[in-house]
Amino acid sequence: MAIKVRVPAPLQKLTKNQSEIQANGTNIKELIDDLERNFPGIKGRICDETGKVRRFINIYVNEEDVRFLQQDQTLLEDGDEVSIIPAIAGGR
Numbered sequence: 600m601a602i603k604v605r606v607p608a609p610l611q612k613l614t615k616n617q618s619e620i621q622a623n624g625t626n627i628k629e630l631i632d633d634l635e636r637n638f639p640g641i642k643g644r645i646c647d648e649t650g651k652v653r654r655f656i657n658i659y660v661n662e663e664d665v666r667f668l669q670q671d672q673t674l675l676e677d678g679d680e681v682s683i684i685p686a687i688a689g690g691r
Contacts, residue, residue, distance in 0.1 A: 602630060602675055605682040613641045622681075627658060628671040630681060645683065655686040 604622050606614050614620050615638075622637070624630030628650075635642035647653050651671065658665045659682040665673045675681070
């Protein structure tokens with residue numbers, strides 16, 4: 600099952616400077632585990648020590664926020680597009 604994953608610039612050093620990669624998994628949790636197998640260290644940047652997606656990392660499946668779906672249990676299908684987007688904070 601091929602899933603296109605869009606990787607933000609801060610994580611691209613872990614993906615050999617690729618902004619889009621292919622990964623496999625039937626849900627977000629499996630997808631992140633597959634990313635870790637192929638790009639060691641990336642899971643630690645996406646997930647906390649308990650394995651849950653960090654609160655400042657947003658993950659979208661086909662432009663839908665997984666927080667409003669089934670979070671890391673959100674199901675994936677062949678051809679889905681997943682975007683990993685770090686939250687941006689700042690300002691006054």
